[in-house]
Amino acid sequence: MARDTTDNTPLENYDQLVHALSDGCKPKDEWRIGTEHEKFAYYRSDFSPVPYEGDRGIKALLEGMQAKTGWEPIVDAGNIIGLVAHDGMGAISLEPGGQFELSGAPLETIHETCRESNKHLRQVQEVADELGMGFLGLGGSPKWTFAETPQMPKSRYDIMRAYMPKVGTQGLDMMHRTCTIQVNLDFGSEDDMRRKMQVSTKLQAVASALFANSPFTDGKPNGLLSWRSDIWRDTDNQRAGLHEFVLEPDFGFAKYVDWALSCPMYFISRDGVYRDCTHITFQQFLDGALEGEVPNEGDWQNHISTLFPDVRLKKFIEMRGADGGPWRRICALPAFWVGLLYDDAALDEAEALCADLDYDAVRAMREAVPAKGLAAPAGKRTVLDVAKDAMAIAHRGLNARNRLNQSGVNETHFLGPLDEVVALKETQAERLLKQFRSNWDSDIDHIFEEYGY
Template sequence: MARDVNDSTPVTSRDALVEWLEAGIKSQDALAVGTEHEKIPFFVRSRAPVPYDPPGGGIRALLEGLGSALGWAPIMDRDALIGLYDEHGGGAVSLEPGGQFELSGAPLATVHGTKAETDAHFAALEPVAQRLGIAFLDLGASPKWRRDETPAMPKQRYKIMAAYMPKVGALGLDMMFRTATVQVNLDFVSERDMVEKLRVGLALQPIVTALFANSPFIDGAPSGLLSQRSQIWLDTDAARTGMLPFAFEPGMGFERYVDYALDVPLYFVKRGDHYHDVAGASFRDLLEGRLAALPGERATMADWTNHLGAIFPEARLKRYLEMRGADAGPRSHIAALSALFVGLFYDRIALDGALELIKGWSAEEREALRADVPRLALRARIGGREARDIALDMLALARGGLARRAAQDAQGRDETIYLAPLETIAETGRTLAEQRLEAFRGTWRGSVDPAFEECVM
């Protein structure tokens, strides 16, 4: 999330929360795609992580320079510059807890638009970063620095989260400070459409994780996993993560998701410029004005939207759907993730095919797949099949959906062009993680240091 919301409209009932989600329904001709990607910065000369405001410039200077280049408005947390936003186009830049630099893209009509947006972002960012001696890794987890070597960004909400995380999981701080992802956000045209897309998104998210596996190192050595980032999420906070088995049950809809979200513990309540630490408290208590830390204070729509952004399942519902299972990777993978889900979700034939692909998978099988993928990636199995074979089927469905959409760029090419890197991975069975482990054992000579030259965006 680029910035926390400040809508002070009182929440009068649970029904108002349901209606807020329902308001996300779009018409078929208004469907958009929004792409978010994180990247891990480092100083080129020292290969050290980038603090917020060190002598000579760091993350703050990077934001200041990018803001000047783009003309985007600042996002402040008290006196700290923590992001930028485009007042006209809808995009934003934000910081993750360890300085991971994120572009939250605007809602756009096509994947071509996403690709152009990403190119424009890097065209503006690169000169600023080069002046500061900063570059960006294209890995899903920082490969070398320990957690205690990773700087913290000056955001109030992250201090609250960092204090709470060790109480609910062993790896939550690693999630915050040492991982990076690419994510795609998509629309729905009805409640039924939302449910179908959420089910497909959740069930296939481990397959996506396998295709995008790109975080095989931690603390300067191979971790024994292909997606360390995905493994970290398995031990972060069970109350707000996971595969949402209830989404596959009869009666699933906006109301059921609201009831789930109401039972996820709060992190904070923001009033004015201050974040009140209420970590572990109940949103239901806030809704009824009986939150112990803020007696008499009642929920606002800002509280609700901020709370929904602090829930982290593999696929997430807000006023759109977020697909959250992919490791960060090269620039080509940013558009590839968007193309994959636009192809699956925005074509009826492809969506029906995806529903058929996941048909019959039990909750237990989905959970087992999710648990196996960090280690096995495309060799994990479900329903008697390898993830690689399912990935090939998934990509074929997406390719068909994109071809039928027939959204062309200036050269007359449709959006299928962006699937190529994923199709290569699925066809060869070699993830980026496995390719980089081969380099580690070969030309890198057992060191992760070459990653700071070869795994750069």
């Protein structure tokens, strides 16, 4: 989840809200790639979760990372809850259950993104080894019950924990027991934003199937391939999930603002103190519902950062459909979406690929993917059929970009893990289930031994 923003500029008119999005428009040569990934921390000795406190807790891990990176600490009520690079280009943060997240810098190529991720994982492993910790890249916590999962001391999360059970059945699991990989991408104009938002909204369930990697809960199979995707089906449906207005022909910055205004808030922050605002929408806040409080730019930025649609719009576009995974998949997600969206011809092809997927078809696909994965229907086709075509387009898009590393290799090789999924017609979740039922002898601890890092 995003770092909270402080900007005390008063909100005086509607245009400021729209400009907070439209100011993201950039010429193509300034488009960047920002990749985020989360991972579960555990103790290698017994595969138990890592609490915040203690000599070998998450706090100690953050302090060790601070010493190694020199990044500035982020402090909430006296507790270190994250780190930020001195130039603001990158941050480490904590999810509610202790999931450890890197929010990467906006970079020009996927080669740079992969080097950034590798550097982070190397650093965090060095610190974690001294603390007896390991990390697991997976979409959902495979072993620990909700009661066994630690809770991080972060003020905004206290507000969310109280609110989530009021608006859905799976919000607390979303907060504490899921991990994701996300990529943030740029747009050049309102029309370019519209096309990218609509293509990626239609294909987000395809990405969810390609990255399905959360088939276990409480130590046993949960009957799903992507438990994480299923959780998002009933978390907080007013602010999360699939929204039909995004697919309308006249979708633009103002329509997104109008929807965001209608959503309940989580909080405002004043002098480091968080005030619960879940009882009002942002529109009501603007209309004076909080006596003595003047809405400001920071409040708006924080609000749109706490909306959870499948594809989120800020000054960039966030792809939110993928389960967490091992390090190769951290690089595969930006490769998939950059290949589809950053080359003009590829975007044209991607748009044509999903042209016949209307809102009802996209919703049906989204509902079916958690259990059926690649076999889920996608209009008159299957998700696997669409995934094959999408992967071919992504390859062409990355070839056209022709961004080479020092060895003269372009970015297409980062699609390798997804090429395997399509070729074998089998998700990572299905492979894990086969292992669980055969050589693991139904013992979930093997997942830490074989997939931890």
